Amino acid sequence: MLVATDQPDERAIEDVTRDTVLRLVDEHKSQNWLEELRGFATSDRSRVRLIVCDDMHKDSMMRPWTEMSPRDFYEARQAGPDAILAYLAERLNDACRHEFQRSIFVMLSNDQAWIEKLHGHLERWYQGLSTVLTLPVPEAPTLERIVRINTNRLNKVSYWYCLDAAQTEQRKEVRRVLMEGSGFTSSFHAVSQSLDAASRRMGRPGNPNVLTLVTLGSEFAEVQTFLNDREIDAEPGHGASPRHLGVWEMRGPWASKIVRKPSRELLRRARMLESEFMLRWVSLDMVGTYALLQPPAAGDLGDELLLLILRRPSIGTLKSTRDAWRAECAALDTRLDNPPFAAVEVEKLFKDFMTLGQRRSTLYEPALRHRAGAARLFSRGFAVYASLKPDMIVEDPGPPKHGEYAVCALTSADSDDPKDIADAIRRTGHSVEFTAFLRNNLVGIEDYLRDKIERYAGMLESV
Structure with missing residues (x-):
């Protein structure tokens, strides 16, 4: 003292x-x-x-x-x-x-x-036994950071989810309380009011951050069975008869369905994570994986597969656009039926993967880095949380610019204009994680995903 x-x-x-x-x-x-x-x-x-x-x-x-x-x-x-x-x-x-x-x-x-x-x-x-200290209310950005972190550590939904669900006037009220330094109690109360029925806005929710999982060497049926067994509702993004690649988008409960019977605290953290991050899963069988890992050439199969992986879906994407994306997937699937390389080469890649075991990333990561090029941020921590290092951070020029995870900060808004506030809380993160599980039924992937869930939840609870 x-x-x-x-x-x-x-x-x-x-x-x-x-x-x-x-x-x-x-x-x-x-x-x-x-x-x-x-x-x-x-x-x-x-x-x-x-x-x-x-x-x-x-x-x-x-x-x-x-x-x-x-x-x-x-x-x-x-x-x-x-x-x-x-x-x-x-x-x-x-x-x-x-x-x-x-x-x-x-x-x-x-x-x-x-x-x-x-x-x-x-x-x-006893005179002098106690001393009273009045702790000052911190500056607005620090106050919001404390409120944001505690909201994420204690609740089943994130700070962003609360603000995204709120009407414009309620968002303004939260910002006003934070900017005026009204204190912790008033700030937490203003945030909690965002979830009240009377304060919830009409219309579709905002776009969350995107976590894209790419499973190399996995069969379409294995991933579909994994999702079905856990009753995860996923919107398909592939063609009608997928053979070599699959695409699924999960905007509802996904993390909480994967951890299944964990501790109560891990289940809470999983729900909090899925309120701010959607999961996009791309599966490539060994033919698709071989095409992706080849040295890049303009317009080759690997280049088109990479563009498919890096695609960032929006909740407002038109049905016609989504139908066109599915048609692209179907066309890629057809091209992979007759690839410009021999089956024996694919078989050799499979054997190399099996021989390397858990060290197979030493084979595919350099190839992915070469394919992605300097324009992609590969194996680098998020700017706001360096401890979390996705395999790839997908940067695009925008507008709005996406890729880096940005904290949800009302106090960063230039004014209480609805557009400024919307820009301040917009979710921009898009990260990609590559992995390869070649055992039947994707044995081991649940533990892998549970670890990712804990790491990403840890970021939301720390910044």
């Missing part, structure tokens, strides 16, 4: 931090959290313990300290808040003198009046 002094000593802060252990109190994880905390404090030998208690003003945090039964606590509450605070201060003072020696409590609350009253009662027991 040296940082709270008028002239903080950075050297002292570093020295104390090395011998300090941090403990966050979560009263929701255990009903006996205080007894567990006491056990920790009496057994721990660190020089200093920093114990963080969030929402200290809530009954679930106060009652265990008072050691009252629920009934006695309720009756004491009826007598007024001071009755509880006086007893709470007495118990905290006693705890600091005995089992919680060498402990620093950081008690957080958004109720400043309550904190001031508790401080007054503590001062009656």
Whole structure:
């Protein structure tokens, strides 16, 4: 707590931090959290313990300290808040003198009046035992980042999904609250209001980010069976009789259907991810894979397959355009029936893939990099989150420009004009992940996808 002094000593802060252990109190994880905390404090030998208690003003945090039964606590509450605070201060003072020696409590609350009253009662027991610090509201972009990250970490839908679902006036209200620095409570309330029925806008939803998965060497029927078994609703983008390639678009639940029976938290994260990212799956059998991996030549099969892979669909794409895309896929399929290379070459590629096993990426990644050229961002982290490195970030000149993932930030809008706000929250990300699973029924791909789901959800929970 040296940082709270008028002239903080950075050297002292570093020295104390090395011998300090941090403990966050979560009263929701255990009903006996205080007894567990006491056990920790009496057994721990660190020089200093920093114990963080969030929402200290809530009954679930106060009652265990008072050691009252629920009934006695309720009756004491009826007598007024001071009755509880006086007893709470007495118990905290006693705890600091005995089992919680060498402990620093950081008690957080958004109720400043309550904190001031508790401080007054503590001062009656021991002057200087407590200090009240008022944390300033951060600048608008930082405030929005905190709201965005917490929304994504705690909910089944993302911050962007909330704003996309909101009417224009509600979006303006969220931006106003953020720009005026009204505080965390007001900001979170404004965002939650976006999902209320009265605040939801009419019309089609906005376009989400696109994650394109390309499975090399996979049969069309294997992917279709994988999707059917998990009851994933996918719009086909291929021809009527696919043989060498398949294309599926998933705008509804897909990540939550893939993780299936995970922990509750992983299921929440999967749902949050699919609210902001659609999945586009492109499958190529070994003939299509061989064509894609050949040295590029203008207008060759591989070039057309790459353009197919890099295509970014829109929710507003006309039916006539989609029909034309399916016709293109059907034409490519027909050309792959009679490719300009021998079957023995395809067989050799298959054997090489099988021999290399998990190292087969050393064969196809250099070929893909050569095919994609310098215009594609290959194996480079997103600008806003370098820890996530897709195989390819698909950049196109726009407008609007797509490729890089951009954070959803109302505070980046130049004004509260609806167009400026729409531009600020537009989803621009398009990344491509290549993989190859050659075992029957795509064995192993579910674990691969679960890992990708966790990584992409981790980005949304971090920026």
